[in-house]
Amino acid sequence: xxxxxxxxxxxxxxxGRESQEVRAERLRIRAFLDDSLADxxxxxxxxxxxxxxxxxxxxLLGEQGWIGMTWPAExxxxxxxxxxxxxxxxxxxxxxAPVAAHWFADRQVGPSLLRHGTADQQRRLLPGxxxxxxxxCIGMSEPESGSDLGSVRTRARRVAGGWLVxxxxxxxxxxxxxxxxxxxxRTGAAxxxxxxxxxxxxxxxxxxxxVVRPIKTLDGQAHFCEVFLDDVMVGDDMxxxxxxxxxxxxxxxxxxxxxGPERFLTTxxxxxEFVAALPELDEGRADDLGRLISRLGTLRAMSGRVNARxxxxxxxxxxxxxxxxxxxxxxxxxxxxxxxxxxxxNPALGATLEYVLAHAPNFTLRGGTNEILRNIxxxxxxxx
Amino acid sequence: MRPTPSAAPGEDGVGRELTDLLTQILGRDLSRLGDExxxxxxxxxxxxxxxRLGIPEERGGxxxxxxxxxxxxxxxxxxxxxxxxxxxxIVAGGFVCGTHLEIPEGVVTAAxxxxxxxxxxxxxxxxxxxxxxxxxxxxxxxxxxxxxVAARSENGxxxxxxxxxxxxxxxxxxxxxxxRDAVEIDCVVADDKAAVRDADDLRWRAALGRSVQxxxxxxxxxxxxxxxxxxxxxxxxxxxxxxxxxxxxxxLVGEVAATxxxxxxxxxxxxxxxxxxxxxxxxxxxxxxxxxxxxxTVTSAIAHQLHGAIGITDEYPLHHFTSRLxxxxxxxxxxxxxxxxxxxxxxxxxxxxxxxTD
Numbered sequence: 001x002x003x004x005x006x007x008x009x010x011x012x013x014x015x016g017r018e019s020q021e022v023r024a025e026r027l028r029i030r031a032f033l034d035d036s037l038a039d040x041x042x043x044x045x046x047x048x049x050x051x052x053x054x055x056x057x058x059x060l061l062g063e064q065g066w067i068g069m070t071w072p073a074e075x076x077x078x079x080x081x082x083x084x085x086x087x088x089x090x091x092x093x094x095x096x097a098p099v100a101a102h103w104f105a106d107r108q109v110g111p112s113l114l115r116h117g118t119a120d121q122q123r124r125l126l127p128g129x130x131x132x133x134x135x136x137c138i139g140m141s142e143p144e145s146g147s148d149l150g151s152v153r154t155r156a157r158r159v160a161g162g163w164l165v166x167x168x169x170x171x172x173x174x175x176x177x178x179x180x181x182x183x184x185x186r187t188g189a190a191x192x193x194x195x196x197x198x199x200x201x202x203x204x205x206x207x208x209x210x211v212v213r214p215i216k217t218l219d220g221q222a223h224f225c226e227v228f229l230d231d232v233m234v235g236d237d238m239x240x241x242x243x244x245x246x247x248x249x250x251x252x253x254x255x256x257x258x259x260g261p262e263r264f265l266t267t268x269x270x271x272x273e274f275v276a277a278l279p280e281l282d283e284g285r286a287d288d289l290g291r292l293i294s295r296l297g298t299l300r301a302m303s304g305r306v307n308a309r310x311x312x313x314x315x316x317x318x319x320x321x322x323x324x325x326x327x328x329x330x331x332x333x334x335x336x337x338x339x340x341x342x343x344x345x346n347p348a349l350g351a352t353l354e355y356v357l358a359h360a361p362n363f364t365l366r367g368g369t370n371e372i373l374r375n376i377x378x379x380x381x382x383x384x
Numbered sequence: 385m386r387p388t389p390s391a392a393p394g395e396d397g398v399g400r401e402l403t404d405l406l407t408q409i410l411g412r413d414l415s416r417l418g419d420e421x422x423x424x425x426x427x428x429x430x431x432x433x434x435x436r437l438g439i440p441e442e443r444g445g446x447x448x449x450x451x452x453x454x455x456x457x458x459x460x461x462x463x464x465x466x467x468x469x470x471x472x473x474i475v476a477g478g479f480v481c482g483t484h485l486e487i488p489e490g491v492v493t494a495a496x497x498x499x500x501x502x503x504x505x506x507x508x509x510x511x512x513x514x515x516x517x518x519x520x521x522x523x524x525x526x527x528x529x530x531x532x533v534a535a536r537s538e539n540g541x542x543x544x545x546x547x548x549x550x551x552x553x554x555x556x557x558x559x560x561x562x563x564r565d566a567v568e569i570d571c572v573v574a575d576d577k578a579a580v581r582d583a584d585d586l587r588w589r590a591a592l593g594r595s596v597q598x599x600x601x602x603x604x605x606x607x608x609x610x611x612x613x614x615x616x617x618x619x620x621x622x623x624x625x626x627x628x629x630x631x632x633x634x635x636l637v638g639e640v641a642a643t644x645x646x647x648x649x650x651x652x653x654x655x656x657x658x659x660x661x662x663x664x665x666x667x668x669x670x671x672x673x674x675x676x677x678x679x680x681t682v683t684s685a686i687a688h689q690l691h692g693a694i695g696i697t698d699e700y701p702l703h704h705f706t707s708r709l710x711x712x713x714x715x716x717x718x719x720x721x722x723x724x725x726x727x728x729x730x731x732x733x734x735x736x737x738x739x740x741t742d
Contacts, residue, residue, distance in 0.1 A: 004606060004637065011644040017656050026741065094737045268737070275736055281727060283720075290723030293730050294674035297667070297740060298642050301649035322638045371631070378630025381637050382614055 003318065003381045010319040013305050018087065026087045029066060033095040036060075044096030044269045046352070047359045049262045050173060050366070051221065052098030055132075061099070062132025066092075067106045071114060075122055076130030086307050090261045096269035100174065100223075105129040105136040107260065108253050109182050112200070116241035116249055121202070125180075139169035139183030139203070139227060140250070146171075147372045149184070150194035150247065154229060156185045156201060162235040163187065165201060168228045171366075175225035176212045178205055184250055187243045198246035202238040203229070219358035252315065257367055259306040259320035264299040264327030266363060267334040270356050271296075274338045277348035288337045295330045299323065318380050321373045328363045328370060335360045402455060405432060410463040414604075414701050417464040421491045421527050425465060429456075435469070436487060439477040444486035451651050453477065454596045461600025464704045466562060468493040468524040474593030478586045479532040479543045483579035488545065490529030495519045495567070496590040496716040497534045497583045499725070504535035504569055506542050512574045513537070515544065521564035526553040533569070534583035541582045544573060558715070560707035588666050590716045591673040592650055598676040598712050599647050601705040602640045605687040608702055609636060612691050629690060636686040639679035646672040663729075667739060670726040677719035680709035 001009065018026070036042055041060070045052050061067055069085040071077025092099050110129055113122055128134030145151045154167025165185055175181060181203040188197025203210065209232035214222035241249050271292060278285055306319045335356050344353055364370045409428045410416055419425035429435050438453030439445020453473040460469050468491065475494040480487050504517030515535060525531055531546045550573060554566040613623040613633065623629050650672040653665045684706035688695045695702045713719050733739035 004603075004610065004640075007637065007641050008603075008644060011641045012648045014648070014652055014655075016652070090741070272736060275731065279731075281731060283724060286724040286727040287720055288723075289730070290670075290674060290725070290727035291678070293726055293736070293740075294646075294671045294678070294723065297649070297671035298646040298675045300740065301645035301671075302642060305645055305648075319641070322634075322641050325634070326638050326642060374631045374634035375627060377634035377637060378624070378627075378632075381610060381633055382624045382630070 003383060006316070007319055007322070010309060010316045011302060011305055013308065015301075015304055015308060018083070022084050022087050025084055026091060029064075029088050029091045030095075032064065033091060033097055036097070037095070042096075042098050044272075045098070046096060046267045046269045046356045048096045048269075049093060049099050049103050049266070050362075051100060051223065051359065052096070053100040053174060053177070053223070054098035055101050055135075057098045058102040058132035058135075060132070061092075061102070062130060067102050067132050068110050068126065068130030071110055071126060071130060075114075075126035076128075077126070082307055082311050083304075086261065086304070090265065093261050093265040094268045094272075101135050101177070102129065102132050104138050104173070104182075105134060108138070108257055109136040109180075111256060112182070112240060112249065112253055115252075116200075116245070118237070120237060121240070125202075134180070135174070135178045137172050137175045137178035137181045137205075137225075137227075139172050139175070139181040141171045142168060143170050147369055149250070149368075150198070152184055152186060152198065154183070154185045156187045156199060156234065158187075159233075162233055162238070163201065165203065165229050165232045165234055168226060170215075170224075170226045172225045172227050173223050175205070175227045176214050181205055181210075181227065182240065184246050187246075192244075195247050196244045198250075199243045200240040200246045200249055201234045202240060203232055203234060204238075207232050209233070219355065251317075254368070255315045255317045255320045256310060258317075258324040258373075259303050259310075261300075261303060263324045264296065264303065264330055266328075267331045267356060268296075270338055270352060271334055273349055273352060274342065277342060277346065285341055288341070292330075292334060292337060295333075299327050299330060303327070318377060321377055324367065325370050325373045325377070331363045332360050399455075402452060403459075406434070406456065406459045409434075410459060410465070414464060417701055417704055419465050421467040421524060426467060429460070429465075435472055438473060439480060439487055443477075443480040444488065445477065445480075449655065450474070450477070451655055454592075454647075454651055457593060458596045458600040461597040461708075462604050463600075464604065464701065467491070468528065470590065470593035470597055471496075471523050474596075475586055475590050476532050478589045479534075479545075479581075479583065483543060483581050484576070485543070485545055485579050488530045488547075491524065491527060492530045492532070493522060493524050493528040494532040494586075495522045495525075495534070497586055499587060499717060499721065502534050502536045502541065502583075504533050504544075506535040506537040506544070506578070508537075509572050512572050513542070513544065513578050514572045515546075515550075515569050517569050519567040519569070521556060521558070522567045524563045525551070525565040525567045526555055526563060531567070534586070535578075540580055541584075542578050543581045543583050544578045546571070546573065546577070558711040560704075560711045562708070562711065587716065588669045591722065592647075592654070592669045594712050594715060595643070595647050595650065595669075595672045595676040598680050598709060599640075599643045601709050601712070602643055602676075602679055602683045604705045605683045605702065605709070606636055606640045608705075609633065609687045609690050612694075616692075623690070632686050632690060636683050636690075639682045643672070643676050643679045646675040663733065663739075664742065667726070667729055667733075670722055670729060673717075673722045674719065674726055677713035677722065680713040684709045 068077040069080040156163040156165045187199040209230045211228040213226045215224045216222045416425045433446035434456045436445040437448045438450045441447045471494040506513045535542045550571040552568045558564045616623045650668040653668040
């Protein structure tokens with residue numbers, strides 16, 4: 001099938017109404033979030049999956065069974081279908097709830113452990129993640145490897161019983177507070193092709209060879225970190241998958257992180273405030289709001305259809321890239337539209353707008369820039 | 385040969401039968417491009433019963449679902465077939481449903497009701513109705529054998545089936561050269577040509593129909609453009625070797641995929657029952673309509689830019705699709721009007737998130 005036909009196949013797939021089970025779970029977490037809001041357990045915030053860091057709230061979610069939902073019960077999960085998790089994540093993001101602490105562990109580390117990890121790793125790590133108590137950061141980018149991830153230089157040297165890792169990672173969100181880092185390192189020889197030279201390792205952030213330096217960003221926060229690794233010992237039991245298999249593993253992980261609701265719901269709390277601040281719609285504002293809603297409804301329709309295929313043998317990588325490109329641009333458009341109508345000093349918005357303005361540039365950078373995504377899409381579409 | 389319509393085209397055997405039949409009639413290489421009403425292609429579609437899908441058999445149709453009708457509509461738009469296809473397949477079907485009226489033989493068109501109100505007045509005249517009014521731009525009105533209109537009367541809203549002799553036309557055309565004729569109605573029709581029915585929901589059905597057609601035209605723009613940049617060489621290399629070309633292509637493909645998902649979601653909502661008046665259905669139909677209009681602008685602009693001058697020639701097929709997109713995006717309610725309607729629908733629904741997820 002040609003690539004345009006494959007995309008058509010994914011996006012024109014029929015999707016029935018939410019099952020009663022999913023509906024019930026959606027309403028259950030919605031009620032929980034309403035109560036939590038009323039009790040002051042969190043302040044709704046845009047970009048809450050990266051900036052809303054609350055171990056207490058993560059533990060609450062873990063207790064309610066909302067982390068690691070799709071994992072087997074023996075590892076603390078509920079064996080839920082992907083659409084159940086999808087609805088729960090949507091509700092959390094739409095409410096602007098603080099989910100950053102457990103976010104990466106829930107979204108990608110857990111699924112990767114289930115796919116590539118050993119039984120021992122699964123037993124040791126998954127229950128803590130599902131309980132909202134064990135947090136991971138993701139060590140991919142390096143000072144000299146941004147979009148060009150395959151060029152990472154952090155090296156792992158073979159020693160008796162494991163590997164000694166040296167190098168540095170950068171833009172590692174919440175590395176200063178995570179228990180572990182899932183990291184991509186070079187285990188192959190310098191002349192080896194990327195496809196066989198890289199390996200994923202789990203680094204204990206408590207190791208004395210690990211030094212973390214937070215990087216202050218223009219929003220005044222410092223969740224991005226630089227991580228220095230100086231002969232950090234990684235036992236054989238802390239490799240994820242076989243040595244040399246890191247690159248294909250990371251590529252398949254990316255499909256999961258590109259098409260989720262966090263790629264278009266980051267600014268939903270802002271849209272909600274926009275609607276609340278302007279109960280009287282004039283034609284101009286209504287036009288902008290209508291366009292936003294059309295875009296949002298369309299992105300939900302796209303993302304939901306990609307999600308329905310994630311669990312299959314052929315996860316739709318290209319379709320996921322399309323969702324991320326369109327969704328993150330929508331998030332940035334949202335900020336500009338609200339800014340244009342309400343201005344920075346509008347009392348109805350308080351400090352919200354300033355906060356989102358400072359975060360918006362990152363929407364189209366993190367997880368791979370949109371330009372790289374478009375390179376991939378443009379190239380694949382033309383592939384014979 | 386008449387296909388057995390199904391609720392699940394494209395996925396099961398019966399849906400494939402419909403798809404195969406369409407491929408047989410429409411060809412694969414735009415060979416039927418521009419074929420009009422009463423062409424051989426039109427006759428083949430009619431003979432196969434494909435122009436009356438989604439209309440119950442007891443109303444003169446060939447049965448099947450709106451989804452079947454949408455499949456035919458989208459494929460015809462992608463093949464560049466001209467004619468009041470949305471009006472026949474989606475709007476006229478809506479006019480006759482819930483009434484005693486039957487869809488007549490021949491080329492049928494329909495005047496899509498406007499949000500601002502109905503332009504035709506009906507008054508009792510003996511055992512029939514006296515009708516008076518003008519309609520500014522009705523698709524293929526002059527070429528049609530029958531026209532469905534909505535009218536106001538003191539008994540409430542009516543739908544009426546007019547024969548060609550019942551109205552006068554002043555020919556007009558849209559930017560794509562499609563007939564959009566001004567219609568003047570001043571006639572008396574028998575009682576059995578009229579039925580009491582509120583036709584406001586047909587605006588949404590018409591919007592969904594145009595969205596399906598826009599999706600088909602966008603697919604055609606995409607396919608032509610992909611072929612062009614892979615074929616054309618400049619500066620000693622293929623156009624697609626340029627990164628900027630790939631980025632534009634990625635944007636084009638992304639917008640078509642977005643329309644694809646939005647239109648499907650609207651059809652899914654409609655297929656789940658509740659009718660077009662259901663909040664969920666009208667919301668999704670408006671979402672798809674605004675998305676299709678947005679993508680019409682983006683895809684037509686990128687397609688022309690990447691084609692260069694060949695794309696604006698009459699001989700090359702691209703303009704059949706781009707000029708229709710220019711017309712359709714603002715027809716039966718402009719892109720702006722649909723955006724405003726979607727916004728007010730959402731605000732009236734209360735919480736936006738609830739409205740989107742319910």
